[in-house]
Amino acid sequence: MTELKPVVDVPALMARLGREARAAAAVLALAPAKQKDAALLAAAMLIRANVDDLLEANMKDMTLARAKGLTPALLDRLELDERRIEAMAKGLEEIAALPDPVGTVIAEWDRPNGLHFERVRVPLGVIGIIFESRPSVTADAGALCLKSGNVAILRGGSEGANTIRVIHGCLAEALSAAGLPDAAIALVPTTDRAAVGEMLRGLDGNLDVIVPRGGKSLVARVQEEARVPVFAHLEGLCHVYVDRDADLAMAKSIVLNAKMRRTGVCGSAETLLVDRACAATHLAPLVAMLIEAGCEVRGDAETQKVDPRVKPASEEDWATEYLDAIIAVRVVDGVKEAMAHIARYGSHHTEAIVTGNLETAARFLNEVDSAIVLHNASTQFADGGEFGMGGEIGIATGKFHARGPVGVEQLTSFKYIVRGNGQIRPV
Amino acid sequence: MTELKPVVDVPALMARLGREARAAAAVLALAPAKQKDAALLAAAMLIRANVDDLLEANMKDMTLARAKGLTPALLDRLELDERRIEAMAKGLEEIAALPDPVGTVIAEWDRPNGLHFERVRVPLGVIGIIFESRPSVTADAGALCLKSGNVAILRGGSEGANTIRVIHGCLAEALSAAGLPDAAIALVPTTDRAAVGEMLRGLDGNLDVIVPRGGKSLVARVQEEARVPVFAHLEGLCHVYVDRDADLAMAKSIVLNAKMRRTGVCGSAETLLVDRACAATHLAPLVAMLIEAGCEVRGDAETQKVDPRVKPASEEDWATEYLDAIIAVRVVDGVKEAMAHIARYGSHHTEAIVTGNLETAARFLNEVDSAIVLHNASTQFADGGEFGMGGEIGIATGKFHARGPVGVEQLTSFKYIVRGNGQIRPV
Numbered sequence: 001m002t003e004l005k006p007v008v009d010v011p012a013l014m015a016r017l018g019r020e021a022r023a024a025a026a027v028l029a030l031a032p033a034k035q036k037d038a039a040l041l042a043a044a045m046l047i048r049a050n051v052d053d054l055l056e057a058n059m060k061d062m063t064l065a066r067a068k069g070l071t072p073a074l075l076d077r078l079e080l081d082e083r084r085i086e087a088m089a090k091g092l093e094e095i096a097a098l099p100d101p102v103g104t105v106i107a108e109w110d111r112p113n114g115l116h117f118e119r120v121r122v123p124l125g126v127i128g129i130i131f132e133s134r135p136s137v138t139a140d141a142g143a144l145c146l147k148s149g150n151v152a153i154l155r156g157g158s159e160g161a162n163t164i165r166v167i168h169g170c171l172a173e174a175l176s177a178a179g180l181p182d183a184a185i186a187l188v189p190t191t192d193r194a195a196v197g198e199m200l201r202g203l204d205g206n207l208d209v210i211v212p213r214g215g216k217s218l219v220a221r222v223q224e225e226a227r228v229p230v231f232a233h234l235e236g237l238c239h240v241y242v243d244r245d246a247d248l249a250m251a252k253s254i255v256l257n258a259k260m261r262r263t264g265v266c267g268s269a270e271t272l273l274v275d276r277a278c279a280a281t282h283l284a285p286l287v288a289m290l291i292e293a294g295c296e297v298r299g300d301a302e303t304q305k306v307d308p309r310v311k312p313a314s315e316e317d318w319a320t321e322y323l324d325a326i327i328a329v330r331v332v333d334g335v336k337e338a339m340a341h342i343a344r345y346g347s348h349h350t351e352a353i354v355t356g357n358l359e360t361a362a363r364f365l366n367e368v369d370s371a372i373v374l375h376n377a378s379t380q381f382a383d384g385g386e387f388g389m390g391g392e393i394g395i396a397t398g399k400f401h402a403r404g405p406v407g408v409e410q411l412t413s414f415k416y417i418v419r420g421n422g423q424i425r426p427v
Numbered sequence: 428m429t430e431l432k433p434v435v436d437v438p439a440l441m442a443r444l445g446r447e448a449r450a451a452a453a454v455l456a457l458a459p460a461k462q463k464d465a466a467l468l469a470a471a472m473l474i475r476a477n478v479d480d481l482l483e484a485n486m487k488d489m490t491l492a493r494a495k496g497l498t499p500a501l502l503d504r505l506e507l508d509e510r511r512i513e514a515m516a517k518g519l520e521e522i523a524a525l526p527d528p529v530g531t532v533i534a535e536w537d538r539p540n541g542l543h544f545e546r547v548r549v550p551l552g553v554i555g556i557i558f559e560s561r562p563s564v565t566a567d568a569g570a571l572c573l574k575s576g577n578v579a580i581l582r583g584g585s586e587g588a589n590t591i592r593v594i595h596g597c598l599a600e601a602l603s604a605a606g607l608p609d610a611a612i613a614l615v616p617t618t619d620r621a622a623v624g625e626m627l628r629g630l631d632g633n634l635d636v637i638v639p640r641g642g643k644s645l646v647a648r649v650q651e652e653a654r655v656p657v658f659a660h661l662e663g664l665c666h667v668y669v670d671r672d673a674d675l676a677m678a679k680s681i682v683l684n685a686k687m688r689r690t691g692v693c694g695s696a697e698t699l700l701v702d703r704a705c706a707a708t709h710l711a712p713l714v715a716m717l718i719e720a721g722c723e724v725r726g727d728a729e730t731q732k733v734d735p736r737v738k739p740a741s742e743e744d745w746a747t748e749y750l751d752a753i754i755a756v757r758v759v760d761g762v763k764e765a766m767a768h769i770a771r772y773g774s775h776h777t778e779a780i781v782t783g784n785l786e787t788a789a790r791f792l793n794e795v796d797s798a799i800v801l802h803n804a805s806t807q808f809a810d811g812g813e814f815g816m817g818g819e820i821g822i823a824t825g826k827f828h829a830r831g832p833v834g835v836e837q838l839t840s841f842k843y844i845v846r847g848n849g850q851i852r853p854v
Binding site for chain 1: 453456457530536538542544549551552635636656674677680681683684685688689770788792793794796797798799800801802803804805807808810813814815826827828830831840841842843844845846847848849850851852854
């Protein structure tokens with residue numbers, strides 16, 4: 001007699017993955033920069049060499065996804081072409097070229113008793129990445145973890161399963177070629193959703209942090225349920241405040257870029273706040289510019305007055321991350337009311353002020369409680385690459401450990417190395 | 428008709444405390460250094476001025492505690508005398524004298540597009556401190572939070588309730604005198620244990636981190652149940668490894684201090700590992716020294732051979748934080764086996780190597796995965812004051828955000844301030 005068994009015992013599978021990851025983490029933590037970089041460069045080469053396999057696997061995924069009726073936006077994220085494959089390979093090379101954060105001395109000092117203290121970067125350990133439709137996350141998240149001496153456990157969306165498997169195969173082969181453990185970048189070998197639950201519970205202490213990469217419902221679930229730290233932002237409800245002392249031409253340029261350069265990224269502006277003191281001169285041109293660029297404008301009563309094409313904004317609009325060509329516009333009484341609006345409706349992600357007044361700017365930069373605050377620059381700079389971090393695994397709006405773009409440095413912890421010559425502590 | 432009501436509606440009380448704390452945090456985050464320091468100095472003055480009230484309240488607590496049959500160790504922690512009160516006041520003055528971490532630029536850089544980036548320290552927000560018998564935690568934890576621009580919610584043990592109330596009264600009066608909100612250092616006004624449960628659940632998002640200060644069962648409960656980040660160490664099972672290249676006199680001095688200076692602190696050594704290659708010369712003198720200093724030695728078979736006074740160590744001894752005049756001693760095959768022992772039984776807190784060989788030391792310092800690793804110095808230096816941090820709220824063994832001693836800098840987060848002159852992001 002045979003019993004029916006589930007195809008995969010997910011808890012046992014994930015527990016094993018966790019143990020293997022922890023063992024690999026001990027190796028990775030001590031791996032020299034050269035060895036990690038060799039693996040990254042080999043992976044880039046293998047990705048390029050396997051372009052046909054990648055395209056074929058991606059075509060399978062695309063066919064299934066179309067049959068499932070995925071939205072055009074999701075299909076776009078899922079799709080690979082030669083340009084995107086080359087970008088993925090190039091991204092790996094760029095990460096290889098970054099300085100190795102591990103072992104960097106962040107601070108050092110001496111004490112009067114002769115003890116010498118160093119604060120030295122060490123990897124965090126095992127990082128779980130739960131992502132949705134973008135298969136290239138396999139390569140970039142895996143590479144950022146490897147560079148920072150961490151083990152990655154990747155759990156991708158089922159839509160991209162075939163593509164992800166081929167990308168992961170390239171990474172695994174590259175790790176082996178460089179003499180590093182396969183388990184350094186592990187792919188969860190099942191699309192069973194129970195695997196996510198196991199990761200959220202922390203794999204018996206073998207998972208140190210989770211990075212969700214995907215839509216709001218994924219991030220919300222991870223933030224709600226994870227028993228381990230999470231690097232994430234639930235939303236990027238970013239504001240641009242145009243102050244009374246703003247140059248109109250600069251304000252127009254920044255607002256247009258902040259809203260329209262890409263509407264689907266977390267750093268895109270969702271609400272425009274205009275100082276009442278310059279509304280007479282600045283509001284109408286800003287609104288007209290946005291509408292003419294193809295942006296729907298939803299305004300408060302005063303904004304509605306300046307242009308008949310403005311639709312009325314409801315209370316809900318102030319709290320909505322559109323991720324689309326829509327913007328909410330409100331007239332406020334100066335920087336103080338602008339900051340109060342941001343404190344009430346914002347998501348602590350990224351906010352910008354446009355002003356020629358350094359005092360007003362200083363106040364905004366100091367008082368607004370967001371990961372990124374900008375003066376006279378577009379909110380779309382909210383990106384690890386633009387910060388000069390050479391890539392990011394995501395942007396965090398929490399205040400613990402990592403805040404803002406999470407690059408290789410943010411994927412490390414530190415330890416204290418203390419050197420003496422026989423010092424003992426007096427009573 | 429009157430209904431019987433519970434004396435305190437703890438969930439409602441704690442929810443209100445959380446809301447008040449969050450409101451106060453917005454004020455504290457922007458409070459100038461001078462104002463915070465004025466409050467700290469006023470508190471020191473009030474503590475000195477109220478020495479009689481403090482002693483009287485403490486006597487009440489001591490009387491009740493003796494009646495309850497508390498252990499001598501707990502009674503010692505609970506007791507205040509004039510010397511301890513003066514130390515508490517002096518501690519407040521020392522914290523006032525520290526540089527203000529808030530607003531410090533941790534890093535700054537320019538990008539080719541002319542954007543200027545600054546990474547600036549900001550407070551974390553609201554910090555919950557759950558402590559047991561030591562009433563002076565009220566002053567030192569409250570002061571460290573205030574200095575770092577954070578709000579403190581203090582929940583002390585019932586044994587010290589009267590003493591804590593008087594200390595807190597001094598702090599509250601000092602805050603008012605300095606024009607800061609009372610709620611900046613809040614004391615949970617009930618000893619109902621349900622209040623701890625509410626804090627562990629995070630007070631509706633109004634508590635950002637919890638620091639448990641007390642015994643292992645308290646820390647274990649907080650680590651297990653808290654839904655917010657925790658800065659803590661469950662135990663300090665610290666090791667001293669005496670290498671083949673150790674100078675015997677230095678080894679004796681360090682081992683004696685690491686074990687016996689104070690046996691009840693987390694940085695005290697619990698296990699001594701001696702390299703087999705020097706056991707013939709070093710083991711017997713080390714063991715004899717410890718025994719003659721009043722320390723019980725529990726050794727492996729080889730250690731038992733060198734001195735008839737050595738008791739046999741069981742497997743459990745390697746995993747025990749004695750916090751007492753007891754030490755486990757084992758002979759190991761060089762630094763590699765020492766590190767394997769530490770990886771297996773250690774608590775990632777503090778470990779020391781004694782050796783004259785810089786290469787061996789470098790390997791130990793690099794590979795041992797503990798918050799603090801020392802070369803030729805006592806493990807008892809595991810202390811924020813000894814690190815030059817000017818006090819600590821505790822020591823953390825986790826790798827997130829704070830690791831090792833948690834001082835005012837570790838009680839901060841950061842934000843990015845980006846200054847431009849009209850920069851927009853290219854497509």
